[in-house]
Amino acid sequence: MPGWLTRIPERTRGSGDLAAWVEPRRPAYLVLDRRRYPEACAELLGQAGQRDFMTLFATTPLAPLIEASPWLVELEVGSEAWLSGEALCREQRLGWAFQPAPATPLTDLADHLRRFFVLDDPHGGQSLVNIQDPAAWTALLTAGSDTTYAQLIGPLGRVVTPTPQRHWLAWQPADSLGNADALPLTQELELALKESPRAWWISQATETPLPALPPEWLERLICLAAGGITHGRDRTRLLPLICQASDATWRDAQAILVDPSLTAVQKTGELERLS
Known part of the structure; x- marks a missing residue:
């Protein structure tokens, strides 16, 4: 298993409902990837309990990409807008939540x-x-050093992220480092960011929590990608092979994956017959 996945239990406090990790009497915030569901995010801004929001690429060098910018939305906990945003994050992987210190x-x-x-x-x-x-x-919260973790949390306070199993995961508090030096994207962080979509996908597809993923599953996904098999629908067809194949069967699968005479579609068909 990638080392960063093993740190998740060390840096988190438990999982469950979002309401268990935020105080109801003061506002909390969602960071939303509004480009994926622009209409749903726009509706959120008109619902009861939405207090304020900012477009995060504004006033930055990324301003030319303003139409793809994430949003930071301030909400009343438990309100109509809060419940709508919580569902978008948890069910659609659309964002995550935090609740900072008052004021x-x-x-x-x-x-x-x-x-x-930009790192x-x-x-x-x-x-x-x-x-x-x-x-x-x-991936960022898990893969970096303790100093990096503290830099990321900073003034955010209580940070809570959705899981592939559609629960919420609360992260340990960290002391803010204020305006510390810019965070570098180390090789470990970069690798974790590359691995995270595959880890999330197979965790969700198999209902296996991220820290419990067997390392060979992720290694096999990497081999599939190297062989040109990257679409979720094709990987879903090959889940029995990814998760259950013996070493001997997987060796046969690897021979198919490196065969230059086969297209990705043909490889998928051949691999499916192995499983």
Whole structure:
């Protein structure tokens, strides 16, 4: 299993309903990937209990991408808008929640989050990180050092993310490091971000919590991707092979995956017959 997955139990406090992790008498916030469900997010802004929101790419070098910008939405806990947003995040992987200390300005929270959309990568360039995606945010919170974890949490206070099983996972509190130096995208963080969509997909498809994923499942997904099999529908057809194949059967599968004479469609058919 990738090392970052094993740290999830160490850095979290438990899973369950979102209501168990936030106080009802003060506002909480959602970071939403509004580009995936723009109409549902727009409806959220008109519902009772929505107090304020900011477009996170505004006033940043990413402003030309404003139409794809995530939103930071302030909500009354338990309100109509809160329940709608909670369902979007939990059921559609549309975002995640947090509740900072009382009287924390919305602009401070937005400025904190804006620091992590573009990070210096290990190759001497910069990478755009979709921190609004719970899979990516989970990878960042889990894969970095304790210092990195504290930098990410910062003033956010109580951070709660959806899981592939459509529960909510609460993260341990961390002391804010204030305006610490820019967070670098280390090789470990970069690898975790690349692995996180596959880990999330197979965790959801098999109802296996992320920390319990067998390492060979993820290794086999990597082999499928290298062989050109990347679509979810094709991977779903091959779930029995991914999760149950013996070592001997998997060796036969690998021979098919590296066969240059076969298309991805043909490989999928051949692999399905093995399972």
